[in-house]
Amino acid sequence: RPRIVAIANQKGGVGKTTTAINLAAALAVGGKKVLLVDIDPQGNASTGLGIDAANRKGGTYGLLAGEANLAESTLPTAVENLTIAPSVADLIGVDLEFGGTERREFMLRDALREQAQADVVFIDCPPGLGLLTLNGLVAADAVLIPLQAEFFALEGISQIMRTVDMVKRNLNPALEVEGIVLTMTDRRNNLSEQVTNDVRAFFKQLVFDTVIPRNIRVTEAPSHGIPVLLYDFRSVGAQSYLALAAEFMKRARAK
Amino acid sequence: RPRIVAIANQKGGVGKTTTAINLAAALAVGGKKVLLVDIDPQGNASTGLGIDAANRKGGTYGLLAGEANLAESTLPTAVENLTIAPSVADLIGVDLEFGGTERREFMLRDALREQAQADVVFIDCPPGLGLLTLNGLVAADAVLIPLQAEFFALEGISQIMRTVDMVKRNLNPALEVEGIVLTMTDRRNNLSEQVTNDVRAFFKQLVFDTVIPRNIRVTEAPSHGIPVLLYDFRSVGAQSYLALAAEFMKRARAK
Ligand SMILES: Nc1ncnc2c1ncn2[C@@H]1O[C@H](COP(=O)(O)OP(=O)(O)OP(=O)(O)O)[C@@H](O)[C@H]1O
Ligand SMILES: Nc1ncnc2c1ncn2[C@@H]1O[C@H](COP(=O)(O)OP(=O)(O)OP(=O)(O)O)[C@@H](O)[C@H]1O
Ligand SMILES: [Mg+2]
Ligand SMILES: [Mg+2]
Secondary structure, three states: OOEEEEEOOOOOOOOHHHHHHHHHHHHHHOOOOEEEEEOOOOOHHHHHOOOOHHHOOOHHHHHHOOOOOHHHHOEEOOOOOEEEEOOOHHHHHHHHHHOOOOOHHHHHHHHOOOOOOOOEEEEEOOOOOOHHHHHHHHHOOEEEEEEEOOHHHHHHHHHHHHHHHHHHHHOOOOOEEEEEEEEEEOOOOHHHHHHHHHHHHHHHHHEOOOOEEOOHHHHHHHHHOOOHHHHOOOOHHHHHHHHHHHHHHHHHHHO | OOEEEEEOOOOOOOOHHHHHHHHHHHHHHOOOOEEEEEOOOOOHHHHHOOOOHHHOOOHHHHHHOOOOOHHHHOEEOOOOOEEEEOOOHHHHHHHHHHOOOOOHHHHHHHHOOOOOOOOEEEEEOOOOOOHHHHHHHHHOOEEEEEEEOOHHHHHHHHHHHHHHHHHHHHOOOOOEEEEEEEEEEOOOOHHHHHHHHHHHHHHHHHEOOOOEEOOHHHHHHHHHOOOHHHHOOOOHHHHHHHHHHHHHHHHHHHO
16 A cells, blocks of 8 residues: 655645655656645646646546546656646635535545555645645645745644644544655755754654755746756755655655 | 725735735835735734734634624734734634635625725735635735746636636626736746746736845745835835835826
8 A cells, every 4th residue: 555645735835846746756766656646726746747738637626526536547747657646627616516525525535545556645735724635634644744944834834733633633543744844945044044943943853854945946847847856867956855755765664 | 995906826925925015015104094904814914014813803704704894803013004904713714614605705895895994905815716715806806916937826827817707707897907916036047037028928018017026035024023114125125015016006096
């Protein structure tokens, strides 16, 4: 059974999608079979991996609605060992459409029950704490929380932690925190260093040693539809995600 | 009657809150009476203006739920002429709590009907296109769209434009696009320049001439609970928001 990890943080623009794409790719080039499930209506992970909107069929909406199984919803990517269940625009209406249904938080969990062909599954969640993010947290064994090294993002960390606790108590008792990954850090910037120090002091070993510095090559890669590892292997961004993948595996083995 | 402007973009982290705080402050120091309505459960605009969580009473949740009127929900800020209706944590549950009610998209519009004491009202919307953002768009005369000069943000611009069209057709025929504001631009960065050129070529005069460059003082100000104008008046960030305020007024007069 694959390990299912949701990548979530209600704060917008903190690097959820960038971490989903590049951590998944780094593990895949390392020989792990990885599936990326994109449940963000924006579909940035799907576009960032070069999946044309026309090829997405029912995508993850079909999975949630029970109209298609995982095998039918999954596509290959430009990266060997990395497959994706892409996002489609219909995801926008999920809160209002399924908000009143019985198993509304369990739709993704039920759809991923048959999954066998991967070692790791990552779920890229949208910003906010709506029904899509809840589905991601209920389907997951653990949650990885990207945290931008800035003030507003730091303010929001308690909200995602409270939500994880609520989900663990009421919907998914097995849910753990995989860890917190500091993103867009900048050693020359006092605020970034301060946020990094505060987060390590408070959350201790929950915080990955590996940080992802702000790096222009990371922002350029998705416009070419490939992960930064394939776009510029020597860049600080690519090397940081390789280091993150190694630490991810080390921490997973230690559990 | 004040002009009501929603600040919205479903893409996360593009500078909605930063623009809401600093544009509102720039207009206030210029002598306009401005009210900022924070309907984002994260409450970054409220914290960024120094409003302690303990002083927020029912906040904008009370407004939406019809439990308090605007006068009861509004607080002064450190900036003369700028008041705020702050966010409270109860906003998190609005989609599920009010998703099935009759006038679910009109709750904020109804609450702002009595508003008289301001020249301009800004509504800071959360990321995503949930019920809170819909309430912001239905209550507004116009929508201001901050757009980060990066690839994923550019990809999402068509989604917010489609949503604005839908709201205009079905819920708020008076809704206009106030304009698109390019944020976190960097003239030394090809991608940023390319996004800026693409957006101007496509959206033409909808795009404000004023851009907001990436500026570290902008990220530092909220940790002191004040707008960048009060934190570092000479900074590029402060001066850009003053220029944006001047252009905002010029464009509003021209309408
Ligand atoms: N290490 C980095 N260095 C530079 N830019 C980065 C880095 N990580 C992410 N970015 C950029 O920051 C922006 C936000 O990142 P991303 O879209 O991955 O965040 P997100 O949390 O998925 O956003 P949303 O909340 O909208 O889903 C993107 O334009 C991305 O290219
Ligand atoms: N001009 C700028 N220069 C540098 N940093 C900026 C600038 N504008 C915003 N930021 C920073 O970028 C981050 C995202 O901005 P902000 O929180 O205002 O975006 P948002 O769209 O409101 O996010 P959300 O989608 O979570 O509501 C914040 O940490 C903010 O301080
Ligand atoms: Mg994302
Ligand atoms: Mg915001």
